[in-house]
Amino acid sequence: xxxxxxxxxxxxxxxxxxxxxxxxxxxxxxxxxxxxxxxxxxxxxxxxxxxxxxxxxxxxxxxxxxxxxxxxxxxxxxxxxxxxxxxxxxxxxxxxxxxxxxxxxxxxxxxxxxxxxxxxxxxxxxxxxxxxxxxxxxxxxxxxxxxx
Amino acid sequence: xxxxxxxxxxxxxxxxxxxxxxxxxxxxxxxxxxxxxxxxxxxxxxxxxxxxxxxxxxxxxxxxxxxxxxxxxxxxxxxxxxxxxxxxxxxxxxxxxxxxxxxxxxxxxxxxxxxxxxxxxxxxxxxxxxxxxxxxxxxxxxxxxxxxxxxxxxxxxxxxxxxxxxxxxxxxxxxxxxxxxxxxxxxxxxxxxxxxxxxxxxxxxxxxxxxxxxxxxxxxxxxxxxxxxxxxxxxxxxxxxxxxxxxxxxxxxxxxxxxxxxxxxxxxxxxxxxxxxxxxxxxxxxxxxxxxxxxxxxxxxxxxxxxxxxxxxxxxxxxxxxxxxxxxxxxxxxxxxxxxxxxxxxxxxxxxxxxxxxxxxxxxxxxxxxxxxxxxxxxxxxxxxxxxxxxxxxxxxxxxxxxxxxxxxxxxxxxxxxxxxxxxxxxxxxxxxxxxxxxxxxxxxxxxxxxxxxxxxxxxxxxxxxxxxxxxxxxxxxxxxxxxxxxxxxxxxxxxxxxxxxxxxxxxxxxxxxxxxxxxxxxxxxxxxxxxxxxxxxxxxxxxxxxxxxxxxxxxxxxxxxxxxxxxxxxxxxxxxxxxxxxxxxxxxxxxxxxxxxxxxxxxxxxxxxxxxxxxxxxxxxxxxxxxxxxxxxxxxxxxxxxxxxxxxxxxxxxxxxxxxxxxxxxxxxxxxxxxxxxxxxxxxxxxxxxxxxxxxxxxxxxxxxxxxxxxxxxxxxxxxxxxxxxxxxxxxxx
Numbered sequence: 001x002x003x004x005x006x007x008x009x010x011x012x013x014x015x016x017x018x019x020x021x022x023x024x025x026x027x028x029x030x031x032x033x034x035x036x037x038x039x040x041x042x043x044x045x046x047x048x049x050x051x052x053x054x055x056x057x058x059x060x061x062x063x064x065x066x067x068x069x070x071x072x073x074x075x076x077x078x079x080x081x082x083x084x085x086x087x088x089x090x091x092x093x094x095x096x097x098x099x100x101x102x103x104x105x106x107x108x109x110x111x112x113x114x115x116x117x118x119x120x121x122x123x124x125x126x127x128x129x130x131x132x133x134x135x136x137x138x139x140x141x142x143x144x145x146x147x148x
Numbered sequence: 149x150x151x152x153x154x155x156x157x158x159x160x161x162x163x164x165x166x167x168x169x170x171x172x173x174x175x176x177x178x179x180x181x182x183x184x185x186x187x188x189x190x191x192x193x194x195x196x197x198x199x200x201x202x203x204x205x206x207x208x209x210x211x212x213x214x215x216x217x218x219x220x221x222x223x224x225x226x227x228x229x230x231x232x233x234x235x236x237x238x239x240x241x242x243x244x245x246x247x248x249x250x251x252x253x254x255x256x257x258x259x260x261x262x263x264x265x266x267x268x269x270x271x272x273x274x275x276x277x278x279x280x281x282x283x284x285x286x287x288x289x290x291x292x293x294x295x296x297x298x299x300x301x302x303x304x305x306x307x308x309x310x311x312x313x314x315x316x317x318x319x320x321x322x323x324x325x326x327x328x329x330x331x332x333x334x335x336x337x338x339x340x341x342x343x344x345x346x347x348x349x350x351x352x353x354x355x356x357x358x359x360x361x362x363x364x365x366x367x368x369x370x371x372x373x374x375x376x377x378x379x380x381x382x383x384x385x386x387x388x389x390x391x392x393x394x395x396x397x398x399x400x401x402x403x404x405x406x407x408x409x410x411x412x413x414x415x416x417x418x419x420x421x422x423x424x425x426x427x428x429x430x431x432x433x434x435x436x437x438x439x440x441x442x443x444x445x446x447x448x449x450x451x452x453x454x455x456x457x458x459x460x461x462x463x464x465x466x467x468x469x470x471x472x473x474x475x476x477x478x479x480x481x482x483x484x485x486x487x488x489x490x491x492x493x494x495x496x497x498x499x500x501x502x503x504x505x506x507x508x509x510x511x512x513x514x515x516x517x518x519x520x521x522x523x524x525x526x527x528x529x530x531x532x533x534x535x536x537x538x539x540x541x542x543x544x545x546x547x548x549x550x551x552x553x554x555x556x557x558x559x560x561x562x563x564x565x566x567x568x569x570x571x572x573x574x575x576x577x578x579x580x581x582x583x584x585x586x587x588x589x590x591x592x593x594x595x596x597x598x599x600x601x602x603x604x605x606x607x608x609x610x611x612x613x614x615x616x617x618x619x620x621x622x623x624x625x626x627x628x629x630x631x632x633x634x635x636x637x638x639x640x641x642x643x644x645x646x647x648x649x650x651x652x653x654x655x656x657x658x659x660x661x662x663x664x665x666x667x668x669x670x671x672x673x674x675x676x677x678x679x680x681x682x683x684x685x686x687x688x689x690x691x692x693x694x695x696x697x698x699x700x701x702x703x704x705x706x707x708x709x710x711x712x713x714x715x716x717x718x719x720x721x722x723x724x725x726x727x728x729x730x731x732x733x734x735x736x737x738x739x740x741x742x743x744x745x746x747x748x749x750x751x752x753x754x755x756x757x758x759x760x761x762x763x764x765x766x767x768x769x770x771x772x773x774x775x776x777x778x779x780x781x782x783x784x785x786x787x788x789x790x791x792x793x794x795x796x797x798x799x800x801x802x803x804x805x806x807x808x809x810x811x812x813x814x815x816x817x818x819x820x821x822x823x824x825x826x827x828x829x830x831x832x833x834x835x836x837x838x839x840x841x842x843x844x845x846x847x848x849x850x851x852x853x854x855x856x857x858x859x860x861x862x863x864x865x866x867x868x869x870x871x872x873x874x875x876x877x878x879x880x881x882x883x
Contacts, residue, residue, distance in 0.1 A: 019263045028262065033180035034173015036380070038331045039413040043814035046331060074173035087167035090782045093610030095170030096332040096380030102171060125821040128814065130331045130381050131610050132789025133782060134825040 002067045006030060007076030015064050022066055023047045023058035026073060034074040034099050038128070045127035048100035048107075049073050055107035074099035081147070082106050085140035093131035101127045105141045114145035158623055161778035165615045165629070166378075166608070175378045178348040179335035179410045186337070187216055189399050189409040190265035191392065192255040192272045193418060194247045197484040197807025198281035201245040201254060201274060208271035209257055214264030216403045218272070220255045221245055225398050227364040230389060233356045234586070234646070236456045238487065240364050241391040242398075247276065248453045249486045250807040251418025256395045258403050262410075281484040283807050285427070285450055291482040293451070297458060301466045301532060304473025306433075309442035313433030317509045321430065321502035323856075323874040325450075325800035326423040326793075327817060328491045330609075332380015333413065334420060336396035339406035344371045349393060350379050352386035353646035354605050354639040360389035361397060370640075377637035382609040383790070384490030385420040387648045392419055417812035421489025422800055424449040426461050428502035433473075438514040440471040440525045447499065451480045452487045459488070460582075461499035466532055468503060468580045469525040474532075484807055490648065492790050493849040496581055497856070501794075501874060504577040504857035509870065517560065518861060519550055522578050530739035537741040539845070541770035541834030542578060545746035548833055549768040550576075553748035562868040570752040572763075573866025577857035581742035581850040584649035585730035585840070588656050589642040592621060592663035593723040594671075598696045598711035600625055601633040602663070606644035606656055608636060610786075611848050612779035613652060619775055620657055620842065624664035625710070626693035642725065650743065650846025653775065655728055657842045663726020670724055671698055675713050682706045731839055740839040743850040745769040747791075751862035758882035760863060762792055764826050769850055770834030773843035780847050781830045787851020788828050793820045795856035799875050 004011045004025060011030055023040070026032045026049070038046030040059045047058040050072040077083060082105050085091070092098040104127050108114045113123040120141045121134070129137065169175040194201075206218040220242060227240035241253045255272050259265035282290045310316060330350075337348040345367065351357050354374040362369045379386060396409035411419055426449050433442035447461035462476035491497075511521040526543055529536050550556070558574045559565050565572035590604035602621050608614045617634040625632070635641065645655050672691050675683035675698065683691065686700050693699075699707025714722060733739050748766040753759070767788055774780045797818035801810045811817045836843025860871040863881065871880060 017261065017263050019267075024262060027180070028182065031182060032173075033176065033182075036177070036331075037179070037333055037410075038380075039814045040333075041413060041813055041815065043413075044331060074171075077172075083171040086171045087163050090164060090167075090778050092167075092170055093612075093782055093786060094330070094332065094379065094381040095166070095175050095610065096177060096330075098170050099173045121823040121825075125823045128331060128819060128821060129789075130329055130383070130819065131782075132786030132820070132825075134789060134820070134822045135785055135828055136782065137822065 022061040025063035046100040089140040091136040091140040183406040188262040190269040197250040205273040209268040212268035214260040317432040328385040330381030335410040338396040338400035358639040374639040414812040421487040423491035424488040426498040459495040464499035508861040538839035539837040542744040549746040553766040571866040573862035575858040575862025577854035579745040579854040583740040583742040584651040586645040589727040590659040603641040605641040616775040658728030667724035747854040747858040749858040758878040771847040772837035772845035784851035790852040791855025
C-alpha cells in the first residue's frame with residue numbers, strides 16, 4: 001500500500017499495478033481531475049504539479065515514486081493571487097493548459113525566475129498553450145511577481 | 149426593442165465568466181468525467197497506408213489481465229451510414245477489412261483500467277496484404293477533383309491581361325500540413341441506459357455528434373444526449389464525428405458498462421484530421437506603377453480516399469484586391485492519408501500566404517512600398533459583384549497598423565536595417581477573411597427573481613461564448629452581466645450550430661437577440677393584460693428596458709420590474725424561443741464581409757545561422773462590433789500565435805514510403821512556446837457590420853491569417869531571400 005499525500009490529505013492507494021503514473025492516480029483514482037493530460041509524454045506541461053514544492057510532470061512520475069512526498073495540485077491552491085491574475089489578464093481560453101500553467105507560475109515565484117519578461121517567457125516555455133494566451137500569461141505572472 | 153441597448157456592457161473588458169472554474173481546476177472537460185463501473189478503451193491503428201487485413205490475431209489480448217472485450221472488423225456491430233452534416237463524416241469504423249490510410253482504427257480493446265487496455269492493445273497482431281499507396285499529390289494515378297465546391301471564379305480576360313501586362317509575377321507558393329492539436333485529448337465517454345445513450349464528448353458541435361451517432365446506431369436522435377460544457381480547444385478538430393466516437397459507443401454496448409476512450413497525443417494526429425498542404429500557383433499582371441490588371445490563382449490541396457474538405461485557397465484572391473480580371477481555380481487530389489480537415493482559417497490561411505507574398509513581390513518589382521501597393525489596389529466594393537461590402541475597414545487596418553508599428557521608419561533597402569549580427573526586416577500583409585453563418589436557435593428565460601438564463605446546444609471552445617452571450621442578453625434585457633447565465637454544451641438544448649468558421653457569434657448572437665426581443669414582447673403583452681400595470685396600454689415600440697425594469701420611453705417611473713410582472717401573474721419564469729437564419733446578399737443588397745485585418749511584423753534574422761526571430765507584431769482588425777474587447781483581443785493573440793507556428797514551425801511530416809506521420813508528438817511537431825512569442829499589439833477598428841442585427845463579424849480565425857506572409861515578407865526585406873514555402877526553416881533562410 002502506497003500513501004499519496006495530496007493537498008495535505010493522505011490517500012492510501014493500492015498500487016499493485018506499478019505502471020500507474022502520478023497523473024493517472026490523481027485523475028482516475030482520486031478524482032482530482034484539475035490536473036490535465038495533454039500528451040502523456042512530458043512535452044506539454046499540462047500535468048504540472050508540485051512535488052515537495054518543486055514542479056514536476058505528473059505524467060512522467062510514477063505514483064509509486066511519490067510515497068511519502070507532498071503533492072500539491074491546482075485543487076490545493078487556496079485563492080492564490082496567480083489564479084486571480086490569470087482571470088483578470090485573460091491568460092487562458094479553453095482553459096485546458098491552465099492548471100499546469102498556474103502550477104508552473106506559482107513554482108516560478110519560488111524559483112526566483114520571474115524577474116524579467118524574458119525570464120518569465122523562458123521559464124514558462126515548458127507549458128504549451130495551443131490557444132496562444134502566452135502574452136497574457138506573461139502579464140499575469142509579471143503582475144504577481146512584482147507584488148510578491 | 150430592436151437595437152442593442154446599454155452599450156456599457158458591450159465592448160467592455162468583462163472577465164471571462166467561466167474563468168474562476170478554469171483557474172481552480174473545476175471546469176470539467178470530457179475526459180474529467182468518471183462514471184461508476186466505467187471501463188477504459190484503447191485503440192489499435194493500422195501500420196500500412198493501403199491494403200487489407202489478411203489476419204488479425206486477438207488471442208493474447210483477450211487473455212490479457214483485466215480485458216473485457218476486443219472488437220475488430222470480425223465481430224463489430226454493423227452500423228448505419230454516417231450522414232453528412234454540412235460536410236462529410238467518416239463512415240463507421242471496423243465495417244470491413246480495407247485499409248485506407250496509416251493510422252486507421254483496426255481494433256479497440258476494453259479493460260478495467262487504462263493501463264490494462266493499453267497493454268492489451270499492444271498484443272494484437274495484424275497481418276496485412278499491402279496495396280500500393282498513393283501518397284504524392286503529383287502522382288498521376290491519384291484522383292483529381294476540379295472545382296470541388298463550384299466556387300471557381302472568372303471575370304475579365306486574365307489571359308490577355310497577363311500577356312499584355314508590363315509587369316508580371318509568376319510564382320508558386322507551398323504550405324505544409326499542419327495538425328490542429330488542441331491541448332485537450334479528445335475523449336468520448338459513452339454510457340448506454342437501455343436504448344438511450346449519453347456521451348461526454350470533445351467536439352465543437354453537439355447536435356452534429358448527436359445526429360451522426362443516432363444514425364449509425366439506429367436510434368432516434370433524442371435518444372442520444374451529447375454533453376460538452378467544456379472542451380480543451382478545437383481549432384476545427386471538433387467539427388466532424390470522428391471514428392473514435394462510434395468506437396466508444398460500440399464498446400460500451402458490447403461490455404454493458406460506460407466506456408471512456410481518450411485518444412493519445414499520437415492518435416490525435418491521425419484521428420482528427422489536419423490542415424491540408426497546399427500548392428498555390430499565382431500570376432499577377434500589373435502596370436509599371438503597380439496597378440493590378442490580372443490575378444490568377446490556382447490551388448491544389450489534398451483529400452483522404454473517402455472524405456471531403458472545404459479549403460478554397462484561391463478564393464481569397466477573388467475578393468482581396470480590385471483587379472479588372474481575375475481567375476481562381478481550386479483542385480483537390482485524393483491520397484492514402486488521414487483525413488484533411490478544417491484548421492483555424494481553412495483555405496484562407498494558405499491562400500493568403502500565397503497572395504500576400506505575391507503582392508509583396510510585385511511591390512519590389514515595381515519599386516513601390518509594400519503598404520502603398522495594397523492601398524493602391526484597394527477593393528472599395530466587392531470586386532466580384534460590384535456590390536458594397538456590409539462593412540470593410542481594411543484601409544483603416546492598414547493605416548492604423550502602419551502608424552502603431554512605425555512603418556515610416558522602414559528603410560526600403562534590403563538588409564539595410566542591421567542590429568549587430570541580426571538583419572532586421574519589416575513585413576506587412578493584408579487580410580480579407582471569408583464570411584460564414586449558419587442557422588441557430590436559443591431559448592431565453594427570465595426567472596421570478598428577475599435573473600435570466602439562455603440555453604443553446606453550442607460549445608465554448610475557449611472563444612468566450614459563455615461570457616459574450618451573457619453580456620449581449622444582459623444588454624438586451626436590461627440586466628447586469630452577473631444576472632445572466634449562458635447554458636450550453638448539451639445537445640438536448642435548443643438546436644445550436646457549430647463553433648466554427650468564425651460564425652458562431654453572429655449566428656447565436658442573432659438568435660439571442662431575437663429571443664430577447666420576443667421575450668420582452670411577451671412581458672409587455674403580459675403587463676398589458678393587467679389593468680393596474682403602469683405599462684398597460686403602452687405599445688411594445690415605446691417600451692425601454694433597464695435595470696431589470698420595463699418602462700415607457702422618457703418616463704422611467706412609468707414601469708415595473710420583470711420580476712414583479714412574473715409575480716403579479718403567478719409565474720416562476722417566462723421564456724421565448726429565438727432563432728436566426730443568415731441574411732442573403734440579394735436581400736440585403738450588399739456582400740457580407742468577413743473580418744478584415746493588417747499585420748505588421750519585425751523579424752530579426754541571424755546572419756550566420758539563419759535563425760528567424762519575430763521581434764514584434766502589430767495586428768489591427770475589423771471585427772465589426774466587438775462584444776468584449778478583452779476576449780476578442782485574446783482571440784487575435786491566439787490566432788497570431790497560430791500564425792507564427794504556421795510560418796516558422798508547424799509541419800506534419802508524412803513518411804513518403806509508408807504514409808506514417810513521422811512526428812506525431814509534441815516533442816517532434818513544433819508549436820510556438822511562450823519564448824517564441826514577442827510583444828503583440830492588438831487593436832480593433834471599424835464599425836458594426838450591417839449584415840446581422842448585432843453587428844458582429846467573427847474574430848476566431850482571422851488573427852492567424854496574414855502572419856505567415858508578413859513574416860516571409862519581412863525576411864525578404866532583411867535578407868533579400870524570398871520564402872515561398874512554409875514553414876520557413878533555418879536552412880531555407882541560409883540557402
